Amino acid sequence: MQTEIDRCRTLVQTCFDGVLSSQGQSPVELGMRYALNGGKRLRALLVVESAALHGIDPKQSVWSAAAIEAMHAYSLVHDDLPCMDDDDLRRGQPTVHKKWDEATAVLVGDALQTLSFELLSRVEAAPSSQIRIDLISSLARASGARGMVLGQAQDIAAETAETPLDLNEITELQANKTGALIEWSAAAGAVLGKADPLPLTQYARALGLAFQIHDDVLDVIGDADKTGKAVGKDRDAGKATFVSLLGLEAAQKRAEDLVNEACEAISPYGNRAETLRDIARFVISRET
């Protein structure tokens, strides 16, 4: 799978370089490039691999892949703000408001969201304007006040709530906060290929939850040097997590079950979906 990851990373970076390189030396554009750097590119990989299953060339799907990475990057820049999660480190580097300032970080996030929709509106993203509209419409729903933003608001509300969240509530929160974009990424391949998105959506739903459970596991057993961010933060904040609710061992078991579920969901694709299964297994074995 490393080959696919590397290829995807290069493709996405080349796409961003092309889009953002011309002149633009304003703090906002510098901050955008900075915020788009690095990361696992998991969402991009899901787009490119699910698209490949439907015969879509990575040179085309990279535009949707870059769009979802821009959307993800915007959410991280804003989540890190002092008034939100107040994080100083992201991917082992100072967060945007630390390297520049809060105003720049707000604007960098704003412009990254705009960039995401701009990328999807380009003819390179799909020759059919109807497909581009489908991608834009579904991404808007996944990322807005009933999707990712709702999840972030639920997360903030949980911090000051009198009782910690229960398992249902935390599952819903995570489905919104991180699940919605992961689902969009996997479904994008089917949208690009005008195919039924259901198997990929089911795959992504299980994968997204496994991803988040593993994040909580890493918060407990992870290595700050590897994750590039502070560990034990959730536990110290007394926040309910999958680990605090289920216990470490049961949480890890649950993540494994979900990965098996995800692999099963894409059985209609047979062996051709092996890379997507590798991604699912990677999600719960990663150290960062």
Added chain:
Amino acid sequence: MQTEIDRCRTLVQTCFDGVLSSQGQSPVELGMRYALNGGKRLRALLVVESAALHGIDPKQSVWSAAAIEAMHAYSLVHDDLPCMDDDDLRRGQPTVHKKWDEATAVLVGDALQTLSFELLSRVEAAPSSQIRIDLISSLARASGARGMVLGQAQDIAAETAETPLDLNEITELQANKTGALIEWSAAAGAVLGKADPLPLTQYARALGLAFQIHDDVLDVIGDADKTGKAVGKDRDAGKATFVSLLGLEAAQKRAEDLVNEACEAISPYGNRAETLRDIARFVISRET
């Protein structure tokens, strides 16, 4: 013109009510509705009137009108944040971060931007998906890191700059910060009607600058009770404005010349564009 303003206001509000009413009682959705309330609806009016010139029913153009008002509202919510302009009042009411908190205001702005693109992706906005893509693509360019966000960044940079901006710099700043969305609004009618947008673009460019000059005039001679915001703020901050650079009388004269220019630009539409000319004259006579 009051009839057109009232009709437009009702149409836009009905559109927002329909889109945002179902359930949604989260602080973010409450904050979105709050932020979308009131205002002059100038941008919406430009969309609806420029569309009417091309035979587009207001029931259709209201979707683009609502989209630009959502984009405008997002920019105000974020501009008012403590790390940006730090304003407590907007349209005579507490700003979103005052009524709720900063985190909610960041998320409300974020979700309003998403809503803007979501509205344009709907089939109600235009039966042709290519036209919807054209609207989305042009709005992304107008509002992103080379448009509105750049203008906001330039505005912030000006506050800490050693020398005040000169007339060229402030004109460029305003063309980005407020001009780009005003231009999009007027051009939207031509895009919806598949017509040449040039006359409307020229109209809007002159109008947008006149609008901003009049804003600076109001900052000096305006009435806080009527404008619903603090006056004299720019002057007290030692910020360069059109009034500080040109003098009050010359600034007012320049705004009038620009309004005449705007009215002239849409002469190809003859008498049918009289409402757009009324809007232009209103822009420099308004007290709020």
